[in-house]
Amino acid sequence: MFKRATNHQEPAVQITVDGLPVTARRGDTVSAAILTAGCVEPYRYTAVNGTPRAPYCMMGVCFDCLVTIDGIGNRQGCLIPVSDGMVITRQNGKREIES
Amino acid sequence: MNHTQSTNEYDVAVIGGGLLGSSIAWGLGRLGQRTCVLDEGDVTKRASRANFALVWVQSKGLGLPEYTGWTVRASETWSKLSDEIKAQTGIDVCHQRPGGFHLALSEKELEDRRLSLRRLHNQPGATDYKIEILDHDEVKKQLPHIGPDVVGGTYCPLDGHVNSLRYLRAIHSALKTSGVDYRPEHRVSTIEHRNGEFKISTEQGEIRAGKVVLAAGNANMTLAHMVGLKAPMSPTRGQILVTERTVPFLGFPLTTIRQTDEGTVMIGDSREEFIDDTVQNLPINAVMADRARRMFPLLNQLNIVRTWSGIRVMPKDGFPIYDQSETCPGAFVTCCHSGVTLAPNHAFDIAPMIAKGNLDLERVGAFSARRFDQIQVQSSGYY
Numbered sequence: 001m002f003k004r005a006t007n008h009q010e011p012a013v014q015i016t017v018d019g020l021p022v023t024a025r026r027g028d029t030v031s032a033a034i035l036t037a038g039c040v041e042p043y044r045y046t047a048v049n050g051t052p053r054a055p056y057c058m059m060g061v062c063f064d065c066l067v068t069i070d071g072i073g074n075r076q077g078c079l080i081p082v083s084d085g086m087v088i089t090r091q092n093g094k095r096e097i098e099s
Numbered sequence: 100m101n102h103t104q105s106t107n108e109y110d111v112a113v114i115g116g117g118l119l120g121s122s123i124a125w126g127l128g129r130l131g132q133r134t135c136v137l138d139e140g141d142v143t144k145r146a147s148r149a150n151f152a153l154v155w156v157q158s159k160g161l162g163l164p165e166y167t168g169w170t171v172r173a174s175e176t177w178s179k180l181s182d183e184i185k186a187q188t189g190i191d192v193c194h195q196r197p198g199g200f201h202l203a204l205s206e207k208e209l210e211d212r213r214l215s216l217r218r219l220h221n222q223p224g225a226t227d228y229k230i231e232i233l234d235h236d237e238v239k240k241q242l243p244h245i246g247p248d249v250v251g252g253t254y255c256p257l258d259g260h261v262n263s264l265r266y267l268r269a270i271h272s273a274l275k276t277s278g279v280d281y282r283p284e285h286r287v288s289t290i291e292h293r294n295g296e297f298k299i300s301t302e303q304g305e306i307r308a309g310k311v312v313l314a315a316g317n318a319n320m321t322l323a324h325m326v327g328l329k330a331p332m333s334p335t336r337g338q339i340l341v342t343e344r345t346v347p348f349l350g351f352p353l354t355t356i357r358q359t360d361e362g363t364v365m366i367g368d369s370r371e372e373f374i375d376d377t378v379q380n381l382p383i384n385a386v387m388a389d390r391a392r393r394m395f396p397l398l399n400q401l402n403i404v405r406t407w408s409g410i411r412v413m414p415k416d417g418f419p420i421y422d423q424s425e426t427c428p429g430a431f432v433t434c435c436h437s438g439v440t441l442a443p444n445h446a447f448d449i450a451p452m453i454a455k456g457n458l459d460l461e462r463v464g465a466f467s468a469r470r471f472d473q474i475q476v477q478s479s480g481y482y
């Protein structure tokens with residue numbers, strides 16, 4: 001659904017989303033990278049009712065973009081720029097913690 | 100004007116719409132009493148919106164054994180209350196009674212706990228609530244995520260918890276469908292007893308009722324003397340921390356930590372004499388968070404997303420006050436810490452007594468405020 005602007009010439013950044021390799025661009029936020037990579041929808045499921053959601057405000061306000069980044073859950077994907085080797089997993093409900 | 104008693108607007112006016120007032124008013128409505136609830140409004144300090152939501156038995160009643168029995172009764176009737184409320188409103192308040200733990204982080208803490216439980220148990224007339232004292236390994240069988248600093252703990256099968264904010268919302272919708280008249284923004288300034296009825300003044304006019312129940316939390320202190328009662332209070336402040344939601348990992352509530360039905364972890368609850376609920380004592384939050392993560396090291400991974408402080412409704416000795424006026428028959432006062440725990444007793448026991456016009460002294464006489472006329476009993480209304 002989302003397409004990159006054709007003049008977006010930033011260098012490539014390699015990340016993985018749910019174990020699959022994704023090529024993002026420097027300066028992308030995690031949410032922008034997921035949305036433009038055409039990953040399986042929905043973006044996430046909510047913690048209490050399990051309803052499907054996607055990033056809404058893309059500016060840090062609504063918390064509808066929560067993802068797990070490098071093992072840490074409930075991070076706001078719309079505020080965090082991608083970096084090489086970043087491991088992103090989408091949240092299917094509540095945040096997991098390791099015992 | 101010449102009013103007779105039969106022209107009362109209400110059989111009962113309940114002053115205060117927190118956990119106590121709402122539960123009692125609902126119980127009265129259930130018995131067909133024409134009831135109204137007069138509540139001051141959102142400016143008030145209200146424990147019912149700030150609590151930790153335990154339905155808690157273990158360690159209650161040192162100094163007043165009747166309080167143990169009263170609490171055990173509440174633990175046993177909570178599911179009836181939640182079932183009735185669900186049938187009436189469709190709202191599930193998530194009452195659970197898996198039993199509850201109290202954990203110790205040093206041998207001394209465990210020994211202190213053991214001693215106070217023994218004193219409680221040895222009181223004449225004490226109700227047995229089947230508490231077990233466990234070492235680290237025994238605790239770990241039930242709470243696999245405890246850290247190495249936990250030396251042991253106590254377990255009581257009667258303990259539980261509930262979503263108390265949802266209960267408050269549910270009981271308010273139940274009041275509505277039961278025909279109880281809830282009137283917010285009705286701060287009561289005076290109560291007069293005249294010609295066998297009560298004339299209650301609020302900024303929005305006078306309300307007349309055959310009986311009056313004071314359930315205004317700490318404000319009972321100032322209202323009680325208007326109808327020949329007393330309610331000596333010494334409020335305290337408690338602070339609570341809340342984490343982000345996480346997958347269920349804690350199958351039991353603890354005195355100071357519980358995971359809610361929606362996945363947040365609540366960490367409580369401190370006690371200070373200071374009663375400004377608009378600020379927080381941050382060093383206390385730090386101690387609470389630190390103890391919590393020593394108990395469950397995996398909490399280190401979670402962010403705290405909310406904290407607040409709340410003012411406890413606290414009778415001077417920590418035990419409930421239920422009393423009726425001798426000089427103004429039909430006037431009652433009710434207040435307690437642990438209004439979540441005791442909600443079913445207020446709905447199913449206290450309300451019928453009020454409907455009849457008399458407290459059953461055999462059952463609740465021990466909670467009369469007359470005890471404050473005698474030598475001070477030692478306080479242990481806490482956990």
Ligand SMILES: Cc1cc2nc3c(=O)[nH]c(=O)nc-3n(C[C@H](O)[C@H](O)[C@H](O)COP(=O)(O)OP(=O)(O)OC[C@H]3O[C@@H](n4cnc5c(N)ncnc54)[C@H](O)[C@@H]3O)c2cc1C
Nearest residue numbers: 115117118119139147150151153287316337437438439440
């Ligand atoms: C931090 C904290 C943790 C707690 N944890 C637990 C727990 O785990 N388990 C448990 O069982 N209990 C717990 N409690 C205690 C429990 O919340 C209280 O016992 C309970 O909420 C008391 O209810 P209430 O209706 O008496 O008081 P309140 O909630 O204070 O309600 C009193 C009501 O009276 C109204 N009012 C006051 N003055 C007037 C007036 N003049 N006219 C009209 N209306 C008036 C107010 O608007 C208010 O709504 C905790 C409390 C705190 C603060």
Ligand code: FES
Nearest residue numbers: 058061062063078
């Ligand atoms: S999309 Fe709204 S906070 Fe990230």
